[in-house]
Amino acid sequence: MAIAHVSPGTSTHVNPERSGRRIPYLLMLPGLLWLFIFFIYPLINLAETSTKTRAASQETGAFVQTYRFANYLDAFIEYQDQFLRSFSYALMATLLALAISYPLAYAIAFKSGRYKNILLILVIAPFFTSFLLRTIAWKQILGAEGPVVSVLRALHLIGPDTTITASSFAVVMGLTYNFLPFMTLPIYASLDRIDPRLMEASGDLYANGLTTFRKVTVPLSMPGVVAGTLLTFIPAAGDYINAAILGNPTTKMIGNVIDSRFFRIVDYPTAAALSFTLMAAILLLVIIYIRRSGTDELV
Amino acid sequence: MVDVTSSAVGDLQLRNLTKTFADFVAVDDLTLTIPKGSFFALLGPSGCGKTTTLRMIAGLEEPTSGSIHIGATDITYTKPYQRPVNTVFQNYALFPHLTIFENVAFGLRRRGIKDVEGAVTKTLALVELGHLKDRKPGQLSGGQQQRIAVARAIVNRPALLFLDEPLGALDLKLRRQMQIELKWIQTEVGITFVHVTHDQEEAMTMADTIAVMNKGRIEQMGSPVELYENPKTVFVANFLGQSNLIEAAVQTNSGAETSVDIHGSRIILPSSRNKSSKSKVLVGIRPEKINIQTAGSSVGKNSLSGGVVTDISFVGVSTQYQVEMPWKQEIMVFEQNDGGAPNIRKGDQVTLSWEPHFTFALDSEN
Numbered sequence: 103m104a105i106a107h108v109s110p111g112t113s114t115h116v117n118p119e120r121s122g123r124r125i126p127y128l129l130m131l132p133g134l135l136w137l138f139i140f141f142i143y144p145l146i147n148l149a150e151t152s153t154k155t156r157a158a159s160q161e162t163g164a165f166v167q168t169y170r171f172a173n174y175l176d177a178f179i180e181y182q183d184q185f186l187r188s189f190s191y192a193l194m195a196t197l198l199a200l201a202i203s204y205p206l207a208y209a210i211a212f213k214s215g216r217y218k219n220i221l222l223i224l225v226i227a228p229f230f231t232s233f234l235l236r237t238i239a240w241k242q243i244l245g246a247e248g249p250v251v252s253v254l255r256a257l258h259l260i261g262p263d264t265t266i267t268a269s270s271f272a273v274v275m276g277l278t279y280n281f282l283p284f285m286t287l288p289i290y291a292s293l294d295r296i297d298p299r300l301m302e303a304s305g306d307l308y309a310n311g312l313t314t315f316r317k318v319t320v321p322l323s324m325p326g327v328v329a330g331t332l333l334t335f336i337p338a339a340g341d342y343i344n345a346a347i348l349g350n351p352t353t354k355m356i357g358n359v360i361d362s363r364f365f366r367i368v369d370y371p372t373a374a375a376l377s378f379t380l381m382a383a384i385l386l387l388v389i390i391y392i393r394r395s396g397t398d399e400l401v
Numbered sequence: 402m403v404d405v406t407s408s409a410v411g412d413l414q415l416r417n418l419t420k421t422f423a424d425f426v427a428v429d430d431l432t433l434t435i436p437k438g439s440f441f442a443l444l445g446p447s448g449c450g451k452t453t454t455l456r457m458i459a460g461l462e463e464p465t466s467g468s469i470h471i472g473a474t475d476i477t478y479t480k481p482y483q484r485p486v487n488t489v490f491q492n493y494a495l496f497p498h499l500t501i502f503e504n505v506a507f508g509l510r511r512r513g514i515k516d517v518e519g520a521v522t523k524t525l526a527l528v529e530l531g532h533l534k535d536r537k538p539g540q541l542s543g544g545q546q547q548r549i550a551v552a553r554a555i556v557n558r559p560a561l562l563f564l565d566e567p568l569g570a571l572d573l574k575l576r577r578q579m580q581i582e583l584k585w586i587q588t589e590v591g592i593t594f595v596h597v598t599h600d601q602e603e604a605m606t607m608a609d610t611i612a613v614m615n616k617g618r619i620e621q622m623g624s625p626v627e628l629y630e631n632p633k634t635v636f637v638a639n640f641l642g643q644s645n646l647i648e649a650a651v652q653t654n655s656g657a658e659t660s661v662d663i664h665g666s667r668i669i670l671p672s673s674r675n676k677s678s679k680s681k682v683l684v685g686i687r688p689e690k691i692n693i694q695t696a697g698s699s700v701g702k703n704s705l706s707g708g709v710v711t712d713i714s715f716v717g718v719s720t721q722y723q724v725e726m727p728w729k730q731e732i733m734v735f736e737q738n739d740g741g742a743p744n745i746r747k748g749d750q751v752t753l754s755w756e757p758h759f760t761f762a763l764d765s766e767n
Contacts, residue, residue, distance in 0.1 A: 297492075297494065299490050299491075299492065299494040300494050300496060300497075302461055302481075302488075302490070302494070303488070303490055303494035303495075303496070304496075304507070305460075305461075305480075305481040305482050306459060306461075306481055306482075306486070306487055306488045306490075306554075307482075307487065307507045307508035307511060307553070307557070308482045308483075308508050308511040308512050308557070309482055309507075309511045310480070310482050313511060317507075318496060321498045322497070322498055
């Protein structure tokens with residue numbers, strides 16, 4: 103500490119230690135500001151809206167604050183089917199994406215050799231077009247003249263008149279497809295980080311390939327699996343585009359309800375209450391999930 | 402599935418083992434027997450084939466030709482997990498997600514051994530780390546991780562234990578301590594240790610027998626003393642310690658003594674230490690065997706005069722002199738700092754002398 107002997111008189115010098123302590127806050131400032139304006143403030147606004155009731159004038163879009171917390175209960179009771187459907191679709195999509203992504207990520211991480219980068223780009227490639235467009239494309243793929251239906255019909259797995267669009271199957275397929283990269287990339291990252299010598303060590307200690315996979319590879323890739331499932335489940339549970347484009351009226355998810363409450367029926371309080379309930383439910387599930395998986399110890 | 406983990410006992414034999422990668426011969430027709438219970442070192446520079454040899458014995462590489470036997474059992478093509486062989490990996494490769502106890506228990510659990518608890522506790526006590534059994538590897542120091550890596554391997558009582566550059570990641574002081582400790586553990590458990598290293602000091606400290614490898618072949622094999630005092634090739638003379646190698650012409654080569662000519666000086670050596678049959682040889686002498694004296698002093702039997710000291714460095718236990726001979730070759734001389742060192746300064750004219758029985762002669766390389 104050779105520079106520590108600065109006398110108090112020489113105040114023109116900026117104390118490097120003190121300004122160094124301020125730098126992290128300065129760096130965080132733009133982000134915090136952004137979060138406040140576009141996240142915290144709307145959230146407060148939403149919370150406020152959620153306990154309002156329709157104004158006496160019955161005018162569309164006019165609401166007064168009455169602190170009616172029963173809005174939440176009413177909304178939940180009325181739309182509990184859509185809630186349940188959202189979570190079960192999201193769960194199915196997450197499990198499907200995991201089943202597809204894990205082998206894919208494993209192959210890219212360990213078996214792809216010099217094609218590794220090309221394969222990774224292919225995983226990300228769908229992001230080059232918009233979410234909406236890709237979902238509409240799935241309507242074509244699953245449509246009556248599309249390849250999936252013709253193959254299934256040729257194999258006599260479905261009848262000649264059966265279609266698979268406008269069904270819960272199509273919605274789950276769409277969700278799975280759209281969030282697949284969010285599952286693949288974190289799993290790939292955690293698999294790629296595993297020291298291959300650990301697998302050799304496992305083989306050296308009498309474990310065969312399958313046991314090595316179960317006892318070494320899978321536990322060490324858990325952080326990626328947890329991150330991937332969260333990144334898939336959370337947006338899938340709140341999604342409404344897939345249900346709107348690939349579903350039918352009986353496959354409505356909670357996102358569709360919120361959408362129509364806000365923009366069609368103009369029932370802001372119910373929409374706000376549903377939004378909060380969804381947020382709270384996801385938060386609760388995520389906390390339980392992270393606690394149970396206990397991956398924080400791995401890092 | 403043939404489980405040879407318990408049945409194979411005896412010496413490890415490599416027969417004509419060869420491994421080629423594309424057009425590069427990593428291991429070239431290697432035949433070698435490692436006796437049961439010995440501490441054996443494979444010593445050589447990086448790329449000499451020692452790690453490939455070890456990986457073939459461990460089952461991590463398949464030989465191009467040749468075979469590997471433990472006692473009477475051929476293990477050339479068995480899977481790694483079916484071999485009675487365990488490895489202490491270069492960077493330990495401890496499982497980061499398992500506790501120390503579970504790391505050590507890993508091999509036992511895979512084989513369905515009954516008393517895991519007892520065996521692990523005993524082995525952890527042997528490496529004196531029983532109190533850390535609930536920690537994760539990341540919470541241990543390098544030296545502790547090293548000892549756990551050894552414990553994780555020896556708990557399985559393999560016929561062979563491989564140490565792949567085991568001390569490379571440790572600092573000098575810890576390395577010295579671990580050398581002594583590993584040697585002690587080996588004596589204690591009686592398992593054959595095969596130690597692969599490029600560090601000649603490490604090999605000499607621990608091993609009973611050293612095989613010096615170069616370009617996929619074994620240059621010379623023997624006890625550390627034998628290799629050091631009696632190197633058979635230029636490579637061994639230079640790789641184990643330092644050697645002064647001087648070109649010489651053989652004058653007489655009869656009976657017990659051979660005499661050679663080094664730029665006009667007559668040097669004698671025992672004929673048994675002349676490994677060459679040619680008339681031009683390289684005469685070798687270790688730096689610490691040479692006496693350095695100011696020019697004109699009385700000298701011993703073998704002596705070279707006319708040297709000029711060009712550099713002196715003091716390294717604590719000894720002083721190292723660099724002497725330039727009239728034929729422009731630099732010769733290294735180490736003198737013990739035991740009070741008897743002559744008062745020599747840079748630029749002084751000196752005479753070098755040594756006992757004939759320390760001299761050796763080799764075929765010049767190529």
